Amino acid sequence: MKKFKRIRKLKDYRIHREGTEILIVAFIIVVLINVPLWWFLPKLVVLNSLVSLLTVLTFLLMVNFFRSPKRIFPGDVENVVVAPADGRVVVIEKVFEPDHFKDERMQVSIFMSPLNVHANWYPVDGVITRVEHQKGKFHKAWLPKASTENERSLVVVKMEDGREILIRQIAGAMARRIVTYASPGEECFIDQHLGFIKFGSRVDLYLPLDADIKVELNQKTVGNETVVANL
Numbered sequence: 001m002k003k004f005k006r007i008r009k010l011k012d013y014r015i016h017r018e019g020t021e022i023l024i025v026a027f028i029i030v031v032l033i034n035v036p037l038w039w040f041l042p043k044l045v046v047l048n049s050l051v052s053l054l055t056v057l058t059f060l061l062m063v064n065f066f067r068s069p070k071r072i073f074p075g076d077v078e079n080v081v082v083a084p085a086d087g088r089v090v091v092i093e094k095v096f097e098p099d100h101f102k103d104e105r106m107q108v109s110i111f112m113s114p115l116n117v118h119a120n121w122y123p124v125d126g127v128i129t130r131v132e133h134q135k136g137k138f139h140k141a142w143l144p145k146a147s148t149e150n151e152r153s154l155v156v157v158k159m160e161d162g163r164e165i166l167i168r169q170i171a172g173a174m175a176r177r178i179v180t181y182a183s184p185g186e187e188c189f190i191d192q193h194l195g196f197i198k199f200g201s202r203v204d205l206y207l208p209l210d211a212d213i214k215v216e217l218n219q220k221t222v223g224n225e226t227v228v229a230n231l
Contacts, residue, residue, distance in 0.1 A: 018066065018196040020178055026062055030055045046047060057124045061114075062135040068119050077125055077190045081211070082166060082173055083121045083201045083226040089110040089219045097206045098157055100130065100166055105206040106213065107169040108228055110221050112201055120194040122226040123155065124165050153180045153195070157188055163231065166206035169197055191224060205231070 013076075028152075033055055037048045073082055091109035112118055132154045151171040158164050169178045180195040182188065199204075211229040215221065221228070 014068065017075065018198065023059075023062060023066060024096075026205060027060050030059050038113065045204045065114060065118060067117060069117065069190070071121075071222075073190050073224055074229070079229055079230065079231045080190075081165065081189050081207060081229040082121065083110060083215075083221040083223050084205065085110045085112055086116040086119050086189045086223045087119075087202070087221055089215050089217055089221060090202070090223055091154065091204070092213060092215070092217055094108045095206075097166065099134075099154055101164075104209060105166070106209055106211050106229075108207065108213065108215065110203050110205075112203070114195065117223060118197050118201075119223065120167075120169060120196060122188045122190055122192050123167060123205060123228065124157055124159055126157040126159040126165070126187070128155060128182045128184055128186050129158045129164065131180060131184055132172065133180070134176070143186050151178065153178045155180060155182045155194065159231075166204075167194065168204040168206070169191065169195060170202045170204060171197065178194050205229075 034048075034052050037044070037051060043049065087110040089108065090111045091144040094104055095107045097105045113199075125226055132153050134154065143176055153169040155167045155169075156164055157167070169180060171178055178195065178201075179197070182194060188194070205228060206231065207229055211231055213225045213229050215229075
């Protein structure tokens with residue numbers, strides 16, 4: 001396997017591309033609701049103000065949801081697993097992974113609330129060996145059964161030394177769309193976007209049992225910045 005070159009350049013998305021069309025439609029809806037109210041019913045100041053406030057706040061929350069900050073991991077990427085998402089650590093435990101490894105692994109799960117950045121990053125440098133979308137239910141994402149029963153996407157990355165890391169994007173009760181950019185055979189790098197989960201969910205990592213876990217339960221993570229583990 002050839003030596004991976006660190007990618008330092010990342011597109012500076014202020015709004016993630018997954019949100020562009022949604023935000024345009026949402027803005028048009030806000031205009032179509034508010035302009036007629038103020039034009040045809042100008043005397044209903046209290047009602048119009050309340051409607052305007054609610055619609056504008058909803059739109060701003062959507063803008064906040066689709067924000068996509070530029071981030072470059074500041075440290076050495078060798079033998080490091082970086083957080084794939086913003087959120088909170090809800091699981092750190094040894095589990096049996098049934099889909100790919102079919103053996104015991106260390107699972108680290110990060111739950112994303114609707115207020116978090118929802119872009120997902122690759123946690124390691126390597127080559128993508130497997131990508132699979134699995135249909136399922138929409139349990140609340142922080143529940144343990146979400147890992148195996150919810151709709152999810154599975155991505156396996158083989159590192160330069162031959163070890164594999166499994167990343168699972170999981171849909172939640174609100175999230176009904178998982179976007180995965182990975183394709184088998186492609187090289188991937190820390191600093192690159194793996195995908196996007198719309199409206200709250202979770203990302204699971206399955207690591208070797210000897211991984212030195214660097215996060216704790218309920219710890220907040222910053223995608224592409226927080227070190228989850230050393231290998």
